[in-house]
Amino acid sequence: MAYNKRFDGRKFDEVREMEAKVGIIPRAEGSAMFRTGKTVAIAAVYGPRGVFPAFLQNPKEGRLKCVYDLLSFSVTERKRPGPSRRSTEISMVTEDSLKPVLDLTKFSYLGVDVYVYITQADAGTRAAGINAAALALADAGMSMKDLITSIAVGKVSDKIVVDLDKDEEDHEDGATDLPMAMSTRTGEITLLQMDGNMTQKEIKEAVEMGMKACLDIKKVQVEALKAKYKGAGK
Amino acid sequence: MKKYVEAVLLNNERLDGRKFDEFRKPVEISYDVSNKAEGSARVKIGKTEVIAGVKMDVGKPYADSSDKGNLMVGAERLPVSNPEFLPGPPNAQTIELARIIDRGIRESGMIDLKKLCIKEGELVWNIIIDIYTINDDGNLIDASALAAIAALKNAVLPELVDDKVQWGVFTKTKVPLKFEPINVTVYKVGKSLIIDAGRDEEAATDARLSVSVSETGSVHAMQKGGSTGMSLDEVDKAIGLAIKAVKPLRDALK
Amino acid sequence: MTENMLVKEREVVVPGEELAIGMDYLPSEGAFRDGDKILSSRVGLFNLDGRLVKVIPLGGKYIPKKNDTIIGTISDVSPMSWRVNIGWAFDVMVHMREGSREFIPNDADLRRYYAPGDLVVAKIIKSASPKMIDASLKMPGCRKLGVGRVIDVQSSRVPRIIGKQGSMISMIKDATNCDIIVGQNGKIWISGNDHKMEKVAEAAIRKIEAEAHSSGLTDKMSVFLKKEAK
Numbered sequence: 269m270a271y272n273k274r275f276d277g278r279k280f281d282e283v284r285e286m287e288a289k290v291g292i293i294p295r296a297e298g299s300a301m302f303r304t305g306k307t308v309a310i311a312a313v314y315g316p317r318g319v320f321p322a323f324l325q326n327p328k329e330g331r332l333k334c335v336y337d338l339l340s341f342s343v344t345e346r347k348r349p350g351p352s353r354r355s356t357e358i359s360m361v362t363e364d365s366l367k368p369v370l371d372l373t374k375f376s377y378l379g380v381d382v383y384v385y386i387t388q389a390d391a392g393t394r395a396a397g398i399n400a401a402a403l404a405l406a407d408a409g410m411s412m413k414d415l416i417t418s419i420a421v422g423k424v425s426d427k428i429v430v431d432l433d434k435d436e437e438d439h440e441d442g443a444t445d446l447p448m449a450m451s452t453r454t455g456e457i458t459l460l461q462m463d464g465n466m467t468q469k470e471i472k473e474a475v476e477m478g479m480k481a482c483l484d485i486k487k488v489q490v491e492a493l494k495a496k497y498k499g500a501g502k
Numbered sequence: 503m504k505k506y507v508e509a510v511l512l513n514n515e516r517l518d519g520r521k522f523d524e525f526r527k528p529v530e531i532s533y534d535v536s537n538k539a540e541g542s543a544r545v546k547i548g549k550t551e552v553i554a555g556v557k558m559d560v561g562k563p564y565a566d567s568s569d570k571g572n573l574m575v576g577a578e579r580l581p582v583s584n585p586e587f588l589p590g591p592p593n594a595q596t597i598e599l600a601r602i603i604d605r606g607i608r609e610s611g612m613i614d615l616k617k618l619c620i621k622e623g624e625l626v627w628n629i630i631i632d633i634y635t636i637n638d639d640g641n642l643i644d645a646s647a648l649a650a651i652a653a654l655k656n657a658v659l660p661e662l663v664d665d666k667v668q669w670g671v672f673t674k675t676k677v678p679l680k681f682e683p684i685n686v687t688v689y690k691v692g693k694s695l696i697i698d699a700g701r702d703e704e705a706a707t708d709a710r711l712s713v714s715v716s717e718t719g720s721v722h723a724m725q726k727g728g729s730t731g732m733s734l735d736e737v738d739k740a741i742g743l744a745i746k747a748v749k750p751l752r753d754a755l756k
Numbered sequence: 757m758t759e760n761m762l763v764k765e766r767e768v769v770v771p772g773e774e775l776a777i778g779m780d781y782l783p784s785e786g787a788f789r790d791g792d793k794i795l796s797s798r799v800g801l802f803n804l805d806g807r808l809v810k811v812i813p814l815g816g817k818y819i820p821k822k823n824d825t826i827i828g829t830i831s832d833v834s835p836m837s838w839r840v841n842i843g844w845a846f847d848v849m850v851h852m853r854e855g856s857r858e859f860i861p862n863d864a865d866l867r868r869y870y871a872p873g874d875l876v877v878a879k880i881i882k883s884a885s886p887k888m889i890d891a892s893l894k895m896p897g898c899r900k901l902g903v904g905r906v907i908d909v910q911s912s913r914v915p916r917i918i919g920k921q922g923s924m925i926s927m928i929k930d931a932t933n934c935d936i937i938v939g940q941n942g943k944i945w946i947s948g949n950d951h952k953m954e955k956v957a958e959a960a961i962r963k964i965e966a967e968a969h970s971s972g973l974t975d976k977m978s979v980f981l982k983k984e985a986k
Contacts, residue, residue: 295585306537
């Protein structure tokens with residue numbers, strides 16, 4: 269059955285309502301919350317700080333370590349505590365999506381730790397997590413070439429869409445999930461995954477749609493960072 | 503800094519000007535942290551922040567309580583909340599936190615476990631509370647215990663069809679609750695006893711006594727922590743302090 | 757010259773934001789060049805210093821630099837040196853020859869000078885790498901600190917808290933009659949005869965920390981201190 273109207277009425281290239289805030293965890297060097305629709309991610313950054321055990325210290329530059337996980341009550345069926353294979357993989361791709369823009373050369377032997385947790389999951393969790401992590405790193409004063417933005421694009425039944433929600437992921441005619449992350453300034457794609465069924469042409473179309481959507485996400489991120497200092501510098 | 507904190511207390515003052523039996527302001531509770539949880543809540547005491555959620559499941563009862571549902575309380579001191587917390591399985595202090603809160607709820611009879619029985623000897627409801635710390639500015643214990651209670655108050659039973667839980671479909675039936683035990687921890691710093699230690703006060707703590715207090719002022723659970731001893735007089739004073747100080751937490755739950 | 761500036765002086769900018777166009781300018785701290793544009797590499801305040809485009813950081817952890825005055829705690833004592841915890845990933849080292857203006861004999865027990873737990877003011881003299889930072893306890897201003905309140909502030913706000921030629925911190929010291937030492941690492945030691953005045957000094961410092969980049973702060977603080985430190 270053709271998917272002609274999205275369940276929640278959005279346009280095919282429209283991202284769900286977004287909300288972002290930085291500095292939500294006073295104890296951390298940097299922190300942020302990023303919400304896309306009903307998916308809520310929080311991230312905190314600690315560092316630069318020591319790396320242990322010592323053999324993991326890198327004399328050339330700092331080490332970025334990301335940890336991502338779902339809280340047990342963020343999903344419909346309780347997730348047992350402890351990292352799953354899925355969250356371990358997402359931790360790694362999150363790290364790889366953020367590293368390309370970070371300048372860690374002044375942090376030899378040191379590490380920067382990013383912790384991302386999903387408090388409410390409604391699809392697009394790793395994207396929300398990366399958006400929150402990028403904000404938290406900026407909030408922590410880290411040097412970077414750009415803010416990384418992330419979104420999940422894909423195909424629901426026969427239509428290419430941006431930012432699938434849970435109902436779309438579970439569509440009876442099948443859905444393809446294509447999470448991506450990028451630096452909108454340079455056009456560099458830093459995260460790309462897919463599972464489903466799409467042609468080469470469809471993939472290109474989806475990613476291009478995603479790149480446009482990332483511009484909207486970037487706006488939300490920039491506003492959140494500047495909102496913290498309203499009144500500063502005047 | 504410890505000597506300084508002790509000196510200020512001996513002078514009958516606290517670093518932030520509070521009274522010894524005073525909780526930080528504001529004490530804030532909000533609900534529905536996750537729409538996937540059967541119940542959830544967020545508690546802020548000053549800058550300390552903790553969230554808790556309730557998930558439910560059905561299963562066979564234990565042999566020695568064939569007509570009762572079950573309660574499980576877990577806690578994670580998330581690495582986001584304190585640079586000293588690292589990812590990994592809960593350590594002894596985190597487990598202690600969960601167990602202190604568990605005892606407070608269990609021993610007070612807060613949850614009417616008999617009402618959670620669906621078919622005696624065959625099927626009962628299991629309640630699982632998960633607590634996550636978000637920002638540690640001192641006294642995670644009381645904030646965590648309050649979050650757990652608040653999440654329980656917010657919780658409803660999920661739909662049950664043919665003895666199978668339909669997660670995501672919520673009924674309007676609230677979890678059967680009888681009482682509201684609230685945990686108040688008294689911190690011993692040098693010779694002084696204080697309520698709701700802030701970050702620096704907690705770092706200077708020699709011992710602590712967590713007291714679970716009911717609405718009628720009776721005590722259902724206690725836990726002494728820290729490796730310095732307390733005299734009977736100190737313990738008695740601490741219990742009295744806890745009972746007196748609980749009001750702002752109780753008010754926040756209303 | 758300023759037609760090529762894309763943002764105003766002291767405007768809040770974020771990583772990746774375009775600051776200036778053209779080859780007339782040089783990117784300095786917090787900024788980098790990409791083609792003919794100069795962009796910000798962090799969250800901060802845009803600042804044009806002659807031809808240098810800078811972004812003054814608004815956050816971030818303290819990174820030790822040579823000549824910084826820092827406040828820390830003695831964490832370890834070895835036969836020939838002390839280690840000081842200044843809130844950095846690694847403790848800094850004070851060699852015995854930098855320990856005191858007085859001569860320290862070779863067989864001295866260094867704990868008699870500074871013992872673990874002692875609060876000290878020290879000066880960074882060498883920052884070879886993040887792991888190997890040397891400090892001195894014998895330079896002017898360095899000493900063991902007595903009992904006092906130590907608070908942590910964002911290190912990026914320290915210049916504002918100190919003020920031009922120390923004017924801001926002097927105003928607080930005079931109004932509260934407290935001894936105050938500010939470490940570049942964001943640790944501030946406050947000691948007065950009156951705990952209430954110590955709290956007022958702390959409140960004043962926190963106020964500057966929160967409003968560090970707004971204007972008219974000096975006047976605001978003057979009013980605040982007149983009211984609170986009666």
